[in-house]
Amino acid sequence: MVVMEETVQLVQITDTHLFAKDEGCLLSVNTAQSFLAVVDDVVVRNVAFDAIVATGDISQDHSLESYSRFAQGIECLEKPCYWLPGNHDRKKNMSQLLPSKQIREMEHVLAGDYWQLIMLNSQVEGLPHGYLDESQLDLLEEKLNQYPQRHTLILFHHNSLPIGSAWLDQHKLQKAPQFWERIAGYDNVRAVLGGHVHQKVDKEHNGVRVMATPSTCIQFKANSDEFALDTLPPGWRHLQLHKDGSIESQVYRLSEGRFIPDFESEGY
Ligand SMILES: [Fe+2]
Numbered sequence: 001m002v003v004m005e006e007t008v009q010l011v012q013i014t015d016t017h018l019f020a021k022d023e024g025c026l027l028s029v030n031t032a033q034s035f036l037a038v039v040d041d042v043v044v045r046n047v048a049f050d051a052i053v054a055t056g057d058i059s060q061d062h063s064l065e066s067y068s069r070f071a072q073g074i075e076c077l078e079k080p081c082y083w084l085p086g087n088h089d090r091k092k093n094m095s096q097l098l099p100s101k102q103i104r105e106m107e108h109v110l111a112g113d114y115w116q117l118i119m120l121n122s123q124v125e126g127l128p129h130g131y132l133d134e135s136q137l138d139l140l141e142e143k144l145n146q147y148p149q150r151h152t153l154i155l156f157h158h159n160s161l162p163i164g165s166a167w168l169d170q171h172k173l174q175k176a177p178q179f180w181e182r183i184a185g186y187d188n189v190r191a192v193l194g195g196h197v198h199q200k201v202d203k204e205h206n207g208v209r210v211m212a213t214p215s216t217c218i219q220f221k222a223n224s225d226e227f228a229l230d231t232l233p234p235g236w237r238h239l240q241l242h243k244d245g246s247i248e249s250q251v252y253r254l255s256e257g258r259f260i261p262d263f264e265s266e267g268y
Helices: 031-045 064-077 091-096 134-146 176-184
Strands: 008-013 051-055 081-084 108-111 115-119 127-130 151-155 189-194 201-205 208-212 235-241 247-253
Touching: 008 031, 031 064, 031 235, 031 247, 051 064, 051 189, 064 091, 081 115, 115 134, 134 151, 134 176, 151 235
Parallel strands: 008 051, 051 081, 115 151, 151 189, 189 208
Antiparallel strands: 008 235, 108 115, 201 208, 235 247
């Protein structure tokens, strides 16, 4: 990844849930329109960034057309995009879109001189929960060993910590303690970043920052044991990964009153 300054700057876009059809809606929110409004918000806010990271659930119907809709939507951002699959995605169809001018499917990215991104696949095809199999955990350790001087941002779709909503937490990363054990011995892990929970999360666990980011479409209500939507608008995240390993991060949201979901719905 080409980085302009010592600080690596990223834009995270997650859980776009796109459809092949223009009129595709998730709980009454047109996901193509809300995604494009978020991309527009990135442009309007005029933040500097070196790359986009897209952390899964790119598609809701896992069609090839939905993935090319995503690719077209981010064209105006004019930066490379590193993507990984969520539970709703079909990896084969994601890969079929490649090679692409902007989109990269890479498990490991050297970002400037001081950071590395490790992008893991936590998808269990056909099921909503996540899991990192041995090959993914081995890859993680291999890169942590190989680049001990680099600060590390680990990315995968599912939440590795419970967030306090029973209906969502049953679909979190399974065997998460194994993941945390595997990285416990390394002092170069700075943060874990994902999507999946459709809300802003910013916590710390074992000295590692753990973040999740609002979806570009519907938002799930925090601390609700039953399925519930939130009135908060769609959003995205900006990250600054500094040379000293510290991270500044800001979640931005669209203005209130746009893309209101159907609050009568009982699930998704
Ligand atoms: Fe999602």
